[in-house]
Amino acid sequence: MMTQRLYYTDAYQTEFDGVIEDAITVAGRPAVILDQSCFYPTSGGQPFDTGRLADRQVIDVLVTSQGKVAHVLDGPLHSDLIGQTVHGAIDWPRRYDHMQQHSGQHLLSQLFYRQFGMETVAVHFGALDSTLDLDAASLDPAQLAEAEEAANELVYAAMPIRAYEVTETELAQLPLRRPPKVTGRIRIVEIDTFDYSACGGAHVRTTAEIGPLKLVRQERRRGQTRITFLCGKRALADYLAKHRLLTEAAALFSAEISETPRLIERNLAQLKTLQRELEIAQEQLLGYEAAELVAAAGAPEHPRIVSRLFAGRELNRLKGLANQLQQHPNVVALLASSANDKLTIVFARSSDLAIHMGNLLRDTLQTVGGKGGGRPDFAQGGLADPTLGQRLLDAAAQQIRAVIG
Numbered sequence: 001m002m003t004q005r006l007y008y009t010d011a012y013q014t015e016f017d018g019v020i021e022d023a024i025t026v027a028g029r030p031a032v033i034l035d036q037s038c039f040y041p042t043s044g045g046q047p048f049d050t051g052r053l054a055d056r057q058v059i060d061v062l063v064t065s066q067g068k069v070a071h072v073l074d075g076p077l078h079s080d081l082i083g084q085t086v087h088g089a090i091d092w093p094r095r096y097d098h099m100q101q102h103s104g105q106h107l108l109s110q111l112f113y114r115q116f117g118m119e120t121v122a123v124h125f126g127a128l129d130s131t132l133d134l135d136a137a138s139l140d141p142a143q144l145a146e147a148e149e150a151a152n153e154l155v156y157a158a159m160p161i162r163a164y165e166v167t168e169t170e171l172a173q174l175p176l177r178r179p180p181k182v183t184g185r186i187r188i189v190e191i192d193t194f195d196y197s198a199c200g201g202a203h204v205r206t207t208a209e210i211g212p213l214k215l216v217r218q219e220r221r222r223g224q225t226r227i228t229f230l231c232g233k234r235a236l237a238d239y240l241a242k243h244r245l246l247t248e249a250a251a252l253f254s255a256e257i258s259e260t261p262r263l264i265e266r267n268l269a270q271l272k273t274l275q276r277e278l279e280i281a282q283e284q285l286l287g288y289e290a291a292e293l294v295a296a297a298g299a300p301e302h303p304r305i306v307s308r309l310f311a312g313r314e315l316n317r318l319k320g321l322a323n324q325l326q327q328h329p330n331v332v333a334l335l336a337s338s339a340n341d342k343l344t345i346v347f348a349r350s351s352d353l354a355i356h357m358g359n360l361l362r363d364t365l366q367t368v369g370g371k372g373g374g375r376p377d378f379a380q381g382g383l384a385d386p387t388l389g390q391r392l393l394d395a396a397a398q399q400i401r402a403v404i405g
């Protein structure tokens with residue numbers, strides 16, 4: 001006989017006594033099959049229950065190929081004799097959370113169909129949030145807002161949710177959103193004439209227990225739209241967390257929450273302006289630095305080598321200095337920076353010289369196992385040993401002198 005599933009008649013029953021009918025192994029772990037159980041097995045998208053069975057934790061619940069419910073345990077029972085009666089207790093907060101999400105999904109799926117003609121093609125119940133996929137390319141913000149408001153109105157209405165079985169003849173008279181995947185007597189979950197779904201899941205008693213209900217985001221997925229939603233305590237926790245964050249943000253501005261978005265927008269605009277001004281100032285400073293380095297390198301009518309090793313200079317500033325040095329005639333820039341146990345090297349030259357910087361850098365780094373290369377006028381690379389910086393710059397300068405004299 002198949003396991004009698006007590007949650008079919010009372011989803012709020014949390015404890016029970018069951019008789020061990022068989023002891024098996026599932027994926028290397030001990031499991032028992034009982035004559036009856038409150039534990040919900042993974043089915044219809046709803047996650048399995050956890051809890052305790054006698055002296056062990058139930059870590060998974062599944063349905064065997066014979067239609068029996070197997071309770072996977074964290075270890076063998078102290079006594080697992082066939083015919084022994086054991087006491088079980090489910091993790092009620094986990095079960096109730098799953099009931100809220102599952103009932104909320106039924107409500108939303110019917111609502112999206114009635115309001116916008118959108119069918120639900122897939123459902124997923126996750127540990128943190130749940131999703132339903134609609135056969136629609138997209139929803140505009142107004143539709144999402146309308147659906148969320150309508151869903152919470154149905155929550156406030158406290159509509160009864162009932163589960164019962166029907167024959168195939170009776171089933172034909174019901175306006176199901178989707179046909180059932182099984183035949184024979186079918187279990188129906190009804191939301192007070194609003195929604196009829198063939199479902200074997202555990203559900204709350206009224207829509208009031210679903211709420212609050214919050215749609216948190218949408219995303220396009222291969223021509224469909226995925227809606228992420230939160231019900232009940234998940235939605236409340238989300239509200240509390242976001243309210244705390246908004247309150248903290250408002251406190252930074254010494255302002256009301258309602259004023260915070262405008263103040264953030266204003267500060268972002270100011271920050272963008274300041275960043276641009278800083279970039280201009282940094283570019284000017286690099287220009288001054290480049291001019292000083294070039295002046296110290298010799299007369300402009302002769303090729304000049306600017307070789308410098310910096311400590312902790314960022315790559316962007318190193319490249320910026322190289323770009324500035326390129327603007328001067330007859331200049332070869334050999335720059336390096338040691339930072340975070342790494343050596344970064346940038347070689348560049350002005351347009352009036354014919355030395356290939358990419359080849360020069362590659363040849364220089366190959367001698368020590370480094371990697372790099374680039375264009376004839378600009379190249380960059382590096383290696384993991386920052387102590388070799390000056391040695392490599394001197395070697396590159398020596399090669400250049402051999403070419404240009």
